[in-house]
Amino acid sequence: MSSLNKKFPRLLPEPIRKGMKVTELIDGAFKAYNGGRLAEACRLFEGKMLAGDGTVGMSLTGALTPAGLGIAAIVPLMKAGFVDWIISTGANLYHDLHYGLGMELFAGSPFLDDVTLRKEGVIRIYDVLFDYDVLLDTDAFVRQVIQGPEFQRSMGTDEFHYLLGRYVAEREKKLGIKETSVLSAGYRYGVPIFTSSPGDSSIGMNVAAMSLRDARLSIDVNRDVNQTAAIVYAAKSSGSTSSVFILGGGSPKNFILQTEPQIQEVMGIEERGHDYFLQCTDARPDTGGLSGATPGEAVSWGKIDPDNLPDCVVCYADSTITLPLITAYALSKVPPRKLKRLYDRRDALYEDLRTQYFKHGKIEKIEHRTDVTKPKAGRSGRSVVGKGKANGK
Numbered sequence: 550m551s552s553l554n555k556k557f558p559r560l561l562p563e564p565i566r567k568g569m570k571v572t573e574l575i576d577g578a579f580k581a582y583n584g585g586r587l588a589e590a591c592r593l594f595e596g597k598m599l600a601g602d603g604t605v606g607m608s609l610t611g612a613l614t615p616a617g618l619g620i621a622a623i624v625p626l627m628k629a630g631f632v633d634w635i636i637s638t639g640a641n642l643y644h645d646l647h648y649g650l651g652m653e654l655f656a657g658s659p660f661l662d663d664v665t666l667r668k669e670g671v672i673r674i675y676d677v678l679f680d681y682d683v684l685l686d687t688d689a690f691v692r693q694v695i696q697g698p699e700f701q702r703s704m705g706t707d708e709f710h711y712l713l714g715r716y717v718a719e720r721e722k723k724l725g726i727k728e729t730s731v732l733s734a735g736y737r738y739g740v741p742i743f744t745s746s747p748g749d750s751s752i753g754m755n756v757a758a759m760s761l762r763d764a765r766l767s768i769d770v771n772r773d774v775n776q777t778a779a780i781v782y783a784a785k786s787s788g789s790t791s792s793v794f795i796l797g798g799g800s801p802k803n804f805i806l807q808t809e810p811q812i813q814e815v816m817g818i819e820e821r822g823h824d825y826f827l828q829c830t831d832a833r834p835d836t837g838g839l840s841g842a843t844p845g846e847a848v849s850w851g852k853i854d855p856d857n858l859p860d861c862v863v864c865y866a867d868s869t870i871t872l873p874l875i876t877a878y879a880l881s882k883v884p885p886r887k888l889k890r891l892y893d894r895r896d897a898l899y900e901d902l903r904t905q906y907f908k909h910g911k912i913e914k915i916e917h918r919t920d921v922t923k924p925k926a927g928r929s930g931r932s933v934v935g936k937g938k939a940n941g942k
C-alpha cells in the first residue's frame with residue numbers, strides 16, 4: 550500500500566458527460582498539469598480569496614478587453630463584488646471604450662493579409678478585427694470628454710478613470726446598452742481602476758496631445774502608488790485578507806504587488822504581505838523577468854505572506870481560457886458579495902495610510918552615507934561615495 554494516499558488525493562477523474570456543469574467539469578476532469586493548476590486556481594479564488602469578505606485586487610495585461618473579456622468576465626466579477634480594485638494596462642481600458650461606446654469589433658482570423666487589411670483600413674489584434682474609424686472615434690471621445698472642467702487638474706488614475714467611466718455609463722444609457730464596459734462598471738460599482746503606465750496607451754496619447762493645447766489634466770503617479778498601498782493596508786489592518794488575481798504579468802503585476810514593500814520597506818509599517826496570489830500567464834520564471842516571477846520569489850521581497858505560499862497558484866495558460874472558467878466557477882459557487890465601493894472611501898483610506906506612515910516611517914535619507922567631503926578608495930581605487938542605502942531601516 551502506497552504511503553502517498555496519506556498526503557495526496559487519488560488521481561481519479563470523472564468521465565465527462567453531456568450537460569455537465571462547469572464546476573463539475575473543473576473539479577472532476579481538470580486533474581493534472583495546467584488543468585490541475587486551473588482547478589486549484591478556481592478553488593483558491595472561490596474558497597479563500599473571496600472568503601471572509603477579503604479584498605481582491607485584479608491586474609490586467611494582454612489584450613483582454615479587445616477579445617470581449619470585459620463584458621464576458623471582468624464586469625460580472627465586479628458586479629458580483631468579486632473584484633474590489635483593478636490595475637490595468639491603458640490598452641485594456643482604451644479598447645474597453647469601444648464596447649462601452651457601442652462600436653463594433655469582429656471575430657476574424659489570425660491568418661489574414663495585413664497589407665490588404667491596412668489598405669482596407671482594418672486593424673487586427675491577432676484574430677480580432679475592427680475599422681480604423683473605431684480608433685479615431687474612440688480618440689475623439691477621450692479628447693472631448695477630458696475637456697470638461699472636472700478634468701482640469703492633477704489627479705490619480707483611479708479618479709481619472711472614475712470620471713471617464715461616468716461618461717461611458719451615460720453613453721451606454723443613451724445607446725440602450727448595459728454592462729458593456731469595465732470603465733463604466735468601475736464608476737457604477739465604485740471599483741477603483743488604476744493604470745501603472747498612464748502614458749503607454751492611446752488614452753495617455755490623447756491626454757498628452759491635449760496638454761499641448763490648453764488642457765490641464767495631468768496624472769499624479771505618487772497618488773496612485775500611495776492610494777494602492779492604502780487599499781491593501783486597509784484590508785490587512787482590518788484583520789481581513791488581501792489577495793491578488795494576476796492576469797498576464799507586465800507592469801500591472803508589479804504595481805499590484807509593490808503595495809506591500811511600499812507599506813513595509815518604504816513606509817516602515819509592519820506588514821506580512823498579500824495573503825493569496827493567483828496568476829494566469831504564459832510568462833516563464835527562468836528569464837528573471839517580473840512577469841514570470843513565482844509567488845515564492847515574491848515572498849522573498851515581502852510581497853506575499855510566507856505562511857500562505859502553499860496556497861498560491863500559477864496557471865500557465867492563456868487568460869482567454871482561464872478567466873471565463875474561473876469566473877463561471879466562482880459565480881456558480883459563491884453568492885454575490887456586498888460591494889466594498891473602495892472608490893467612495895479613497896480619501897479616508899489615503900489619510901489613514903498617511904497617519905500610519907507619519908507614526909512609523911523614517912526619513913533617514915542621506916545621514917548615514919559616507920561623508921561626501923572625504924571620498925574613500927574602493928578596490929578599484931575609485932571613489933565609493935554615496936553607495937549607502939537610501940532608506941535606512
Ligand SMILES: NC(=O)c1ccc[n+]([C@@H]2O[C@H](COP(=O)([O-])OP(=O)(O)OC[C@H]3O[C@@H](n4cnc5c(N)ncnc54)[C@H](O)[C@@H]3O)[C@@H](O)[C@H]2O)c1
Pocket residue numbers: 609610611612638639640641643746749750751752796797798799800829830831832840841866867868869
Ligand atoms: N492602443 C493602445 O492603447 C495599446 C495597444 C497595445 C498595447 N499598449 C500598451 O503596451 C503595454 C503592454 O501591454 P500588453 O498588455 O500587450 O502587455 P505585454 O505584451 O507586455 O504582456 C504582459 C505579460 O502578460 C502575458 N500575457 C499577455 N497576454 C496573455 C494571455 N492572453 N494569457 C496569458 N498571459 C498573457 C505576457 O506574456 C507578458 O508576460 C501596456 O502599457 C499597454 O497599455 C497600448
